[in-house]
Amino acid sequence: MKSLKATGHQLAEPAFQLTVLRQEVVDTLHLPFFHEKLREASLFPLAPVAPAVLQVNVGKMCNQVCKHCHVDAGPDRKEIMTRATMQLCLDALAQADIPTVDLTGGAPEMNPDFRWFVEQLHALGRHIIVRCNLTIIVANKKYHDLPEFFKAHGVEMVSSLPFYTAAKTDSQRGDGVFDDSIRALKMLNAVGYGQEGTGLVLNLVYNPAGAFLPGSQKGLQEQFKRMLFKDHGIVFNSLFAITNIPVSRYLDYLIESGNYAGYMEKLVNAFNPVAAAGVMCRNTISVSWDGYLYDCDFNQMLDLKVASPVRHLRDFDAATLAERAVVVNQHCYGCTAGSGSSCGGTTA
């Protein structure tokens, strides 16, 4: 499977995705505009709070090609953050009190300067989260020591596992991904991740393998814990239930399968003002591989840069960024449905 970009698909273009989301293509679908919903909830314009997370997308290269990927990541994607841009991140962190750095991709570990960056962030004393797809750990011998590396730098692991069975996991993430993920989870458990008393945090991410919303995070977590331990002896800390956002390959899946309108209606009907007040974009600054700034990783993939004179790391200024309003669009319904959704799970 190739990325949308590699196949020349029109949905690889952020501008075209936005025309679909703004209902300029499907004129039979009439959904309220997200900013109007926010206005009704007295949340528009959406103001940021003090930034708690700098989420850095270090590149779109990945060893997997998942069907739902909002990044359109894959082995054929060559966009990768340079060490110079990583240095700009470090410079920004040195002047801003942002306690957590969340590294994502693609598979962030495939960036040749990934380990250097983690070492620098660790030296700065920041809490580091790595969004690891698990399979990268077993993909090549050079990655087999990643669990030890993560442990040495106190990294919090956040790893996708859409289900505790192979069929559903592989249907979303590719053949063999479940078995490789189980192997990687066992390696992480072996160095102490997810084990009580070690302080090494291993969180899993559940996102539905289809056109439906996630159920109760608590119920899913109980079920995942029971089944992963029973079938594989695997332990982990928390499960984050995340809603699939209609962007890029997931948007393509929705349209291809005839689920687009129904899914968007579900999201709109499930709009929850409490979840809207707690969206992650209010306390997150997202950085792209080339150093531009966004309110979240989804806006990044839609090329919706921050509404601020500061749009690139080289001009980083926390005070100026604090004056911006968060950029919203129709895909934002994904984070405000039901119990809400963020990179850390539910928000309401």
Added chain:
Amino acid sequence: MSDNLLTVPSRTYPSCSPSASRLPVEKTYYNPADLAQFGNVTEWQADMGRKFFDYYGEVFKDGALSEREKALIALAVAHAVQCPFCIDAYTTDSMQKGADEAQMMEAVPVAAATKGGAALVHGVQVMNKAQEQSM
């Protein structure tokens, strides 16, 4: 080309409209779009409606049984009462609560076996009646 087709240069997408597969309402008793209107049945009897939906919400909460188990029970019942709305709703609900295909398809035969058994157990009545009238 129909308005319901989303066309891009590289391909033609299938229909994106929820109304595309809908038959004219006067041609069928069951309209999938009516499921979304379920809550509106309270309009003419607001008090009773509110009480029903309060109860409904309470029934499906996590308790001695998990939300997932309750969704699977509802899915089986949906088949027993052969309600297309319920099958639609509780298939999605079961998946949302974390049930997979195998679990759902173990729930459906529970309904089939119970309904089949309910028919078959009356065979005892046949036997009783027949024996009663036989020499």
